[in-house]
Amino acid sequence: MIDGQIAFDYKINNKNEVYLSMARTSKIPTMKQMFAFSDYIEPNPNLKAEISRNIELGMNHYLSDGIIRVSLYNYAIKNKIEKINDKYVNINRAKHQGFELRYMTIYKNHYLNADYAYSRAKDNTGLALDLIPRHKVVLSDKIELTNKLNTTLEMIYESKKFEDEEKDQIKSYTLFNTHASYEINKNLKTVVSIKNILDKNYELDYGMPKEGRNYYVSINYNF
Helix, strand or coil, rough: CCCEEEEEECCCCEEEEEEEEEEEEHHHHHHHHCCCCCCCCCCCCCCCCCCEEEEEEEEECCCCCCCEEEEEEEEEEEEEEEEEEEEEEEEEEEEEEEEEEEEEEECCCEEEEEEEEEEEECCCCCCCCCCCCCEEEEEEEECCCCEEEEEEEEEEEECCEEEEECCCCEEEEEEEEEEEEECCCCCCCEEEEEECCCCCCCCCCEEECCCCCCEEEEEECCC
């Protein structure tokens, strides 16, 4: 199984460029999907790998203090793996299409990012694919407080989505996260994160709630 990608870009002028990407990707079934030991999932050891042919067309517009990026994509998927009636099976064909709009700019010591994505994903019968939200928004503000200390505020929104043929609905959610990074010296950096600041009750898979407010501390050393 061979995957590959080819990409082209063309600079129209100093402020605009376009790009085209074509790729073939594969995704092998997981052990959970093939050999799960669960009362809720029937394993399927005969699953085939997903094969996707991807095309993305985009444009970058450069501003004096930032960039606007627009991209359109189309994924044609063969042997898409979906859960139907508590069993993972291969769907003959499916399509995942959409666009993404991103705006990035710098204002004083703020690095601002706004990202909106729209997705339309269906199988060849017209049913929506599992676990793919129609809308997703990410907003972030990275603030350089000093040359060694910066902090980031982040908001993530995902619209409602569905899981399996029974159409169990997974509700939309909005999360707020924050991160602080401090460079102790040129080789040592520490990061403190608070995820899900508002202790939001949400789930990525139906009936499987994610963590509430949680804290992370990491130390990175570069040799």
